[in-house]
Amino acid sequence: MQKQFYFEATQRLCSSLELEQSLQAYFEYVRQHLPIDGIYLNIYRPEYGDIQFLAHVDEAQTTALNKQVKISTEMQALLSQPDRPVIRIINDLEHDRVTGFVAPQVIPNIQSVILLRMLSGNTHLGVVGFYAKQKAQFCHRHAELIEPHKDTLSLITAFNLKGRNLLKANQALTQQNRLLKQAFNPCGVIGADSGLKRVMTQVEAIAKLHTSVLILGETGCGKEVIANAVHCKSQRADKPFIKVNCGAIPESLIDSELFGYEKGAFTGAEHRKAGFFEQANGGTIFLDEIGELPLSVQVRLLRVLQNGTITRVGGFDAINLDIRVIAATHRNLQAMVKKQTFREDLWYRLAVFPIEIPSLRQRRSDIPLLVQHFLEVLAAKFNLDKLPRVSAEQLDSLNHYHWPGNVRELINVLERAMIEAPKGPLNFNLLQVDKVEPAASGKHETIIIDPSHASDKLVPLEMMVSKYIAHALRITGGKLYGPGGAAEMLDINPNTLRSKMKKLGLC
Ligand SMILES: Nc1ncnc2c1ncn2[C@@H]1O[C@H](COP(=O)(O)OP(=O)(O)OP(=O)(O)O)[C@@H](O)[C@H]1O
Known part of the structure; x- marks a missing residue:
């Protein structure tokens, strides 16, 4: 019986390249012989001080997981002990120091479990848990049936991890490649198929x-x-x-x-x-x-x-x-x-x-594309692993903003928000502005701060002036003098503007 069980189970485990798929085929077979409600598989990551769940299968579902549970240094020391048994029966989870703490955080209603250790060489790789939702379900006969599977399970998990790492590296390279292509290909116009x-x-x-x-x-x-x-x-x-x-x-x-x-x-x-x-x-x-x-x-x-x-x-x-x-x-x-x-x-x-070229507010459909593109460019510039999150509400504020400084202003707004909160969520501090149609001179449109957007409690005039100048500088990307500069926008002599800024502590 044991030989037949081993043979069938190994066939199931090797039936797919997807870890969770093979685990499901394996579960369907094993549950015919053992009183299990599900199987989970996790790995120990000493470099992060956590246990990462990779897959879970039960009667209702098969799930690929990416869930981490932090463990104490005391628990880490326990896992590193070389003489830990290859297989363990835990019939009352509450009394187990590590599994009793970790497993219930991911697997609901778990009560008893057979833990099979996986090894990569001599290193503890992780465990496969064969669990039941009731206490005291398992005996030595069950453990004996499962133990011979440890090598196959270790092998497919190690391969799966290698595959995951390759996939991650591949994704990072693809992303890098895309950004490089855009950087070196001047024809890379965002919005070429939509607003432009x-x-x-x-x-x-x-x-x-x-x-x-x-x-x-x-x-x-x-x-x-x-x-x-x-x-x-x-x-x-x-x-x-x-x-x-x-x-x-x-x-x-x-x-x-x-x-x-x-x-x-x-x-x-x-x-x-x-x-x-x-x-x-x-x-x-x-x-x-x-x-x-x-x-x-x-x-x-x-x-x-x-x-x-x-x-x-x-x-x-x-x-x-x-x-x-x-x-x-x-x-x-x-x-x-x-x-x-x-x-x-x-x-x-x-x-x-x-x-x-239409202004950005005339082609708002390009805003999400530009945001995505420049978030990626800025994340690469700031060496961020992940793109910071942008809430739907904040994205909406970008979509509705007037953008007098167009794409350059959008880049400045994104960059400032990213500097303030590199891990996100990003918060874009946009002024409420109303627009007046462009003057016949074709100069910058006038922006009027509409007092009806403000609360009843008015801010001191100096603060408002200071915010207004800062906003103009944001639009011009910090340019003070010359064409397209803040002084021209505000219709003020550049030297007067500079002395005002000094007085207000803006430079
Ligand atoms: N469609 C686009 N796709 C990608 N990047 C864009 C696009 N439009 C503008 N940008 C970026 O926005 C910034 C401003 O663009 P650009 O310098 O071409 O504007 P401009 O109209 O020439 O400005 P100015 O009137 O001040 O000379 C640049 O960093 C540019 O790379």
Whole structure:
């Protein structure tokens, strides 16, 4: 009988690669010979000081578990004793120090159990518990029947653990691979199949041509991301992509930065230097914040675009270039043309193929995708094992927020929440704001703090001012001066803003 029992049981145990499936087949057979109500399997993890339940099967269900029970150092010492018996009958669980403490936390109504130790080499791996819901159910005959199964059970558990570890490592690698691909693939546009679908159709249509592209959209909405996508889908993808922030170069340096200079062109010009246009030769030049270019430079830029040549500062020779131009701005260039702050001829030259990127609030369906993506990126940046949890309520607040700073603001909000609570749940401290339609100038929309959102008890004015400035800085990603900066948004002189911030202890 014992031989037959061993043979049948081993066959059941080896019937599946899934631990809980083999355990179920095994249980169905063993219960015909032993008065058991179920079987569980757990492993001892000295490095964590706990016991981890991997599987449980009873008449009603088969469950793969991942449940840990912490045990005291005294219990750990007991488990490490080398002379612990391979099989033990516990007919009254209350009186067993370790199993009496651990098993009832996972298996309800357990009263008696036969414990079969599993070993990996000489190390205690864990136990298989054959249990009953009544006391004093087991005798030595039962234990003798089960004992020969210890090697098979140890083996399938050890393999299963190896499989689990491989799976975990594989998942981590897949995730890492995905993030790396996104980091190194500039075409990785989140929302390409949803909120930016129309934009991406335009990108596909224009990418292969030589035509200039003008990208329009609010600050932080992804103009550079789309410029990158145009470049990387073009035949110039393996050639340079040079980004120039036209608003960040002092007027006196613009010519030499854009067109380069010859040795001796001015004091300090010790070597010949290639400008951004020359560096971009064969590839793409991305002129960001084109609306910030002074009129004098706009004329020279127009000449370059028309002739396809540049002359270095202090030089005489015209240098032929093959460059694709992509320009971008958050300003309303047509309104600037009317006000004569932007040249009409340059506008016509650039606006051959305009691409308008919708603001984040116009494509709210992208918010969950962006949140998921940037949570992963930030978790990798902060070396977190797990993504912090975001409650449905908090996600809802993101979905309903006005996002004047668009995707950049979303990233800042996520990053701040993650710094405050790396293990989650994340809490996004968003100001209640109401929107007013964009002004004709195309500048940032005005945000009005609506007093009806506040409680009856008003906060001191200084506190409100301080919060408002902090909010503006959050939207601009900390940028104080220049285009898209907090001073411009708040329509205040940057120096006045700085002194206000000092007074309020904000810097
Ligand atoms: N669709 C998107 N997919 C992935 N990342 C995005 C997307 N849109 C924006 N981002 C991210 O948001 C941030 C701001 O985007 P980007 O710099 O392209 O905006 P912008 O419109 O050029 O801003 P600005 O007007 O200030 O120049 C960047 O970190 C960018 O990677």
